[in-house]
Amino acid sequence: MSNQQSSYLNKKGLTVKDLVSIGIFNALFFVFELIGSLPFAPNPALTFYQPLGIALLCGPVFLLMVAKVPKRGNIAICGIINGIIWFVFGMHWAMDLGYIVMGIVADLAAGMRGCKNTKWNIAAFALFCLGPAGVFLAYSVNPAAWAQIMLEKGTSQEYIDIMANSAPIGMLPVILLGTVVLAIVSGLIGRKLLKKQFEKAGITA
Amino acid sequence: MSSKKVRSGLWIDPRTKIVLLLLCVLTAAMAPSLFYEILLVCLVSVFGLSCGKIRYALIGMIVYMIFYFLTLATMQLHGSVQVMLVAFFGLVHKVYPCGFLSGIILTTTKTGEFLSAMNRSHISKKIVVPIAVMLRHMPTIREDWRFIKDAMKMRDVSPSLKNFLKYPGMTIECIYVPLMMAASKTADELTIASVTRGIENPKPRTSFIQVRFGISDLIVFLCFLAMFLAGQFCKGVFL
Numbered sequence: 001m002s003n004q005q006s007s008y009l010n011k012k013g014l015t016v017k018d019l020v021s022i023g024i025f026n027a028l029f030f031v032f033e034l035i036g037s038l039p040f041a042p043n044p045a046l047t048f049y050q051p052l053g054i055a056l057l058c059g060p061v062f063l064l065m066v067a068k069v070p071k072r073g074n075i076a077i078c079g080i081i082n083g084i085i086w087f088v089f090g091m092h093w094a095m096d097l098g099y100i101v102m103g104i105v106a107d108l109a110a111g112m113r114g115c116k117n118t119k120w121n122i123a124a125f126a127l128f129c130l131g132p133a134g135v136f137l138a139y140s141v142n143p144a145a146w147a148q149i150m151l152e153k154g155t156s157q158e159y160i161d162i163m164a165n166s167a168p169i170g171m172l173p174v175i176l177l178g179t180v181v182l183a184i185v186s187g188l189i190g191r192k193l194l195k196k197q198f199e200k201a202g203i204t205a
Numbered sequence: 206m207s208s209k210k211v212r213s214g215l216w217i218d219p220r221t222k223i224v225l226l227l228l229c230v231l232t233a234a235m236a237p238s239l240f241y242e243i244l245l246v247c248l249v250s251v252f253g254l255s256c257g258k259i260r261y262a263l264i265g266m267i268v269y270m271i272f273y274f275l276t277l278a279t280m281q282l283h284g285s286v287q288v289m290l291v292a293f294f295g296l297v298h299k300v301y302p303c304g305f306l307s308g309i310i311l312t313t314t315k316t317g318e319f320l321s322a323m324n325r326s327h328i329s330k331k332i333v334v335p336i337a338v339m340l341r342h343m344p345t346i347r348e349d350w351r352f353i354k355d356a357m358k359m360r361d362v363s364p365s366l367k368n369f370l371k372y373p374g375m376t377i378e379c380i381y382v383p384l385m386m387a388a389s390k391t392a393d394e395l396t397i398a399s400v401t402r403g404i405e406n407p408k409p410r411t412s413f414i415q416v417r418f419g420i421s422d423l424i425v426f427l428c429f430l431a432m433f434l435a436g437q438f439c440k441g442v443f444l
Contacts, residue, residue, distance in 0.1 A: 027343050061381075061385065064385050080332060084336070189377060193377075
């Protein structure tokens, strides 16, 4: 068994096993994302905190995925798939682009320690969670153009107004910092779960 | 078309379906008015009917009509309640047609067809395999979740907020661990199954199901394209 595993780990590139695992964990990841963002997204006063919900719930799933597929490219693929799926559901393009870009950045961060170091993996998760905040980055760069795009998308003027009122420019660092903090909390919970349950069960590669 | 099984409704190439989805996202994103949105949902519904998803299409249409009338009702309200509700319905109207269409597409596309079509259009396996696996695994999660809830009841744990505040550690473990264990087991089993069927073969993949574009693809595509163009260039008609 140990022989097999080491030969599997030495194989370069992503094998079919990795791809299937990424797919399955992505499904779980997406479900938790939906649950995390449901209380936030439809509420104009809380829309800006949607990345926080995602960061809080998805940590354990993300860590287990990285632990199961400890190779370069895993997080990037996860980000690309997330971007595609959210685009299909009609979300703003900045969110989709954010997922893809931050997926690649997080991949580089986790890859620095070969995806083996849990601390770096948690850091990668925090970076990954900044992806959906791309919408708000796009907002703060140019609020006027933002409102126009959203109006074309069928969002009403009042919605933009309430969003503008509940999110002064100082809100951006709060959102980014909050996302990172919650992602780290979620990552720590995930680490605890991994140690207590999954490593003993021999699930991590 | 080339598949031997009898299908109810017409068969559409998966690549066409992806193009339709893109068109639908664009159309919904740039919809000029609410009335136009209804026409769009009607079009999607007709597409669902012609694909043989009669019940799904009708239910989707009725639910959308309910949303439409609720939206009209909220227009009569005033104050912050209206703003809240309008914001919510704005999101619904933006996402609903795309979600509706992707529901039809997901239930009418077989994984084999999807892989074959993606293979024909030379998209990297690294993206296609995870997406195919992910889409097929989603319904399984819901099924698993039902069993897990039953099992939790037996141990006097419930996934409610109250219980979460009382015993946070316990509840978190009871939700995450079984779901993740199940996912990881499924991943192993699926890998073995797909390796056995020769997914690692470096030669070009052949498929029993031959996907190709037909006249029905063209018609459906033209319908959606016409819808999109009408929304862009004849805005006055829909106001």
